Amino acid sequence: MTRSHSTHDTQGHDHTHEHSHDHGHHGADFDWEALATHLEHEAEVNRPVYEQAAAWIAQTRGERVVRRVLDIGSGPGLITCMLAEAFPDAEVVAVDSTPALLDRARARAERSGLGERVRTLVAEVPGELGSLGEADLVWAANSLHHVGDQRAALTGFAGLLRPGGTVALFEGGLSPRHLPRDIGIGRPGLEARLEVAWSERFTQMREELPGSKPEVEDWRALLTAAGLTPDGSRSFLLDLPAPLPDAARELVVETFARQREVFADRLTAQDVATLDRLLDARDAAGLAQRPDVFMLRARTLHIAHRA
Incomplete structure (x- = not known):
């Protein structure tokens, strides 16, 4: 499972990779290795959201120190390294089923001076969760929706937690927007129609995953069913108004x-x-030149702890 970093993430799911993170790669026509650079761009632009989320998790934990973090569906590791910075007393393990992405994660950790605290582990989720070891924080950002049996995966996450440990689950939110409704070319409402296309494809993707089971996406209820105590949900806004900085504009393209x-x-x-x-x-109405391109999206984080 790989981090869903997105191509179009609607509903808060990242789909660029259609995004994602599953390496589990099942069922999908995702070439995660080929998407590595895009995943890095997406994580870099959205880093402020993840930093705010990590700070909120630390606040909810109070005096409970985080000694070990599992980043499930880590992809190329930018968020893994952010977690290592946010929890300076912790060993952080990047978990993914694509070795080439973990190579990038390892190299990034070394460049960032975090090599002694960041590890990588090749594993499929949920089948190999038992090999990951205990953790104080299990972080799964935009990756669970690439697992066929999400309920079983959450139960597996709960089983990895030490007493008082936390599961941090990014799923849902609001679909991203990048353009006005009427952009002066074509029929107005293009992004709304793209969202419909994405929703249909996302449903198909879920249905084709091995062991896929339909679930009402009530994450609080699913976390409770996994034996955890919910600590709340919070949405984090990425609001980059026009004109966009180069990195964000490149991601939109x-x-x-x-x-x-x-x-x-x-x-x-x-x-x-x-x-x-x-x-x-070359087109003045294109994304590379037009002055009204922006980036607006909300990602929702659900957290729960083991008693």
């Missing part, structure tokens, strides 16, 4: 290019033509 690739057969010819114009770097 990557995201729309991925959507053009993945959703073309679900869109009208007019919408595909609009996407082609948006992706033309």
Whole structure:
């Protein structure tokens, strides 16, 4: 399972990779290694959200020190290293099923001076959860939705926790927006239609995962069913107004290019033509040049602890 970092993440899911994180890669046509650079860009731009989330987790834990963190579906490790910075007394383990992404995570940790506290571990989730060892914090950001049996995975996460340990689950939120409703080309409401296409594809992706089981996405109830005590949910806003900095604009272009690739057969010819114009770097109406591109999204974090 790999971190879902997104191509279009709607509902708060990251889908660029359609995103994600599952390495479990099952069922999907995701080439996580090929998406590594995009995953890094996405994590870098969204880093403020994850930093705020880590600070909130630390606050809810009070005086309970975090000594070991499991980053489930870590991808290339930018968030793994952020967690190591946020919890300076902890060993942080990047867990992913794609070795090439873990190579990137290991290299990033070394460059950041965190090599002594960051480890990497190749493992499939949920099948190999038992090999991960105990933790004070199990962090799963945008990765659980790539596991067929999410209830079983959460039960597995709970079983890894030391007494007083915390599960931090990023799932849900609000769909991202990058453009005005009327962009002056094509039919207004393009991003809303892309969200519909994503929702349909996401449902198909979930249905095709090995052992897939439908679940009402009531994360508090699912965490409770896993034997945990919910500590609350909180949404974190990423609000980057126009004009965007270069890194964020580059991510938007990557995201729309991925959507053009993945959703073309679900869109009208007019919408595909609009996407082609948006992706033309020479077009004044394109994403690379237009002054009104922004980034607005909310990700929701659910936390629960073991008594």
